[in-house]
Each structure stands twice: as structure tokens, then as C-alpha cells.
Amino acid sequence: MKRQDYLSWDEYFMGIAHLSARRSKDPSTQVGACIVSEENKILSVGYNGMPTGCSDDDMPWDREGDFLETKYPFVCHAELNAILNRSTGSLKNARIYVSLFPCNECAKAIIQSGIKEVIYGDDKYADTDGVRASKKMFNMAGVKLRRYENTNRLVKIEL
Numbered sequence: 001m002k003r004q005d006y007l008s009w010d011e012y013f014m015g016i017a018h019l020s021a022r023r024s025k026d027p028s029t030q031v032g033a034c035i036v037s038e039e040n041k042i043l044s045v046g047y048n049g050m051p052t053g054c055s056d057d058d059m060p061w062d063r064e065g066d067f068l069e070t071k072y073p074f075v076c077h078a079e080l081n082a083i084l085n086r087s088t089g090s091l092k093n094a095r096i097y098v099s100l101f102p103c104n105e106c107a108k109a110i111i112q113s114g115i116k117e118v119i120y121g122d123d124k125y126a127d128t129d130g131v132r133a134s135k136k137m138f139n140m141a142g143v144k145l146r147r148y149e150n151t152n153r154l155v156k157i158e159l
């Protein structure tokens, strides 16, 4: 008889999004994303980090202060990285698993790339205008939104 406790597709892909987030150097919010085809094939992954060539050690990670002394104008978001990391082909009708609900800039990139479903974890910025704008655009563009249902399964990997 086959194993019964194997990971569901949702657990597998959201797990990969969370694992990707562990690469982030952001001290406050680590975000990971995993883009998957209609055939459940992984097309790309990404996490929030500084652009290529911009040293993690030299760039700021602060949240507050002079705008140019914070991370905000510089950090490349997980979803955008995942979209840009796709080596070939289109993302049409793909879905994206992301550990944090996408901001409005990522929402635009997701819509324009052809992704048709967003499965998200945390929605801690739901009360911001940015996320309200994201939801408005997703709804207008017909992108399905689904909150990931936590199964409370603990996955331990010894590295």
C-alpha cells in the first residue's frame, strides 16, 4: 500500500515558498514565492533580496529613517524575483504560492505575467492601501485569490 502521509500539492509548493524565504536577509519580513504550472511543475522560485550586484552587506535593511537609508527603495520582492527568475517560456495560467499577500507592485507584475491564481499565507498588511489596491486589481483582472489553509503539519529537514 502506498504511503498515506505524503505532502499535498499545496503543502509541497507552500513549503518550497517558505524554504525560499529562509534565503532572505531581511531581518523583519522574509518572503518566499513558488510559481507552478497547470501540470504542477515548478516554473520558478524567489525571495525578497537586494538586486544582483547590490551587496546585502552594503545595502540598508532598516524600516525607518530617511527613505534612502531604508530597504524599501532597493529590495526586490519575492514575487517579482520569481517572475524574473523564470528562465524560458510563459507563466500563462500558472499559479503562485507566496508566504505574504502580494503588494500592489507585485500584483501588477503577477497580472501582467499571466498568472491566474495566488495562494497566499500571511496577510498582515491587509489594512494597507497597497494591499487593498492589489485585491482590487486581482479581482478586476480575474486572478483567483485563495488563502493557504494551514494543515499544521511539521516538516523537519536536517541540513
Ligand SMILES: O=c1ccn([C@H]2C[C@H](O)[C@@H](COP(=O)(O)O)O2)c(=O)[nH]1
Pocket: 026, 028, 029, 030, 031, 047, 048, 049, 063, 071, 075, 076, 077, 078, 079, 100, 101, 102, 103, 104, 106
Ligand atoms: O509583495 C511583497 C511585499 C513585501 N515584500 C518584502 C519587501 C520587504 O523586504 C519585506 C517587507 O518588510 P517589512 O519590514 O514587513 O515592511 O517584504 C515582498 O517580498 N513581497
Ligand SMILES: [Zn+2]
Pocket: 077, 078, 079, 102, 103, 104, 105, 106, 107
Ligand atoms: Zn511586492
